[in-house]
Amino acid sequence: NAGVTQTPKFRVLKTGQSMTLLCAQDMNHEYMYWYRQDPGMGLRLIHYSVGEGTTAKGEVPDGYNVSRLKKQNFLLGLESAAPSQTSVYFCASSTPAVGVNEQFFGPGTRLTVL
Amino acid sequence: GQQVMQIPQYQHVQEGEDFTTYCNSSTTLSNIQWYKQRPGGHPVFLIQLVKSGEVKKQKRLTFQFGEAKKNSSLHITATQTTDVGTYFCAGDFGNEKLTFGTGTRLTIIP
Numbered sequence: 001n002a003g004v005t006q007t008p009k010f011r012v013l014k015t016g017q018s019m020t021l022l023c024a025q026d027m028n029h030e031y032m033y034w035y036r037q038d039p040g041m042g043l044r045l046i047h048y049s050v051g052e053g054t055t056a057k058g059e060v061p062d063g064y065n066v067s068r069l070k071k072q073n074f075l076l077g078l079e080s081a082a083p084s085q086t087s088v089y090f091c092a093s094s095t096p097a098v099g100v101n102e103q104f105f106g107p108g109t110r111l112t113v114l
Numbered sequence: 115g116q117q118v119m120q121i122p123q124y125q126h127v128q129e130g131e132d133f134t135t136y137c138n139s140s141t142t143l144s145n146i147q148w149y150k151q152r153p154g155g156h157p158v159f160l161i162q163l164v165k166s167g168e169v170k171k172q173k174r175l176t177f178q179f180g181e182a183k184k185n186s187s188l189h190i191t192a193t194q195t196t197d198v199g200t201y202f203c204a205g206d207f208g209n210e211k212l213t214f215g216t217g218t219r220l221t222i223i224p
Contacts, residue, residue: 040216041216045212059213103212
């Protein structure tokens with residue numbers, strides 16, 4: 001049981017390049033989330049999904065797209081990377097339930113855009 | 115918008131001293147969660163508070179949820195080096211997602 005995994009762990013891009021970050025979870029969770037973490041800013045929600053085939057915008061969605069074609073995977077795309085997108089990206093998953101609905105986080109992807 | 119404010123941003127304490135971080139929301143929360151992130155790591159869930167005025171303890175950690183369900187605190191008694199990290203509160207407004215506070219980074223002076 002790997003929990004939440006993220007690929008890649010590190011990446012360096014040049015301005016204008018594109019890339020996709022992959023998040024996978026093996027806990028059969030309905031909900032999945034993408035956050036970015038910047039110094040002093042906490043965790044800010046980019047996009048999220050409440051089920052296969054659904055996506056919704058979070059607090060900072062501009063410059064990102066997402067897809068949830070399979071329940072276990074949540075992809076985050078950067079079509080044209082900008083230096084302002086240099087950050088650590090975390091994926092998380094949870095399941096709606098009566099009671100504790102904690103989020104389980106992946107190990108993160110450190111992205112640098114030059 | 116739905117925001118969760120957290121203070122202080124940083125706290126440096128001598129080992130053995132107590133530590134407290136506070137969170138405040140402008141609107142009533144469905145519940146509040148607390149997470150810990152070790153340096154270089156990812157956030158890990160600590161606890162969820164749901165009821166008005168709720169107090170929960172985990173060894174040296176005490177979590178409180180305000181009567182109006184708008185504020186919360188985490189208190190650590192007699193800090194140890196293993197407590198180092200950033201503590202986040204996360205407010206659940208009942209809309210399928212969490213709003214995280216900016217976190218309090220705790221450093222311990224041995």
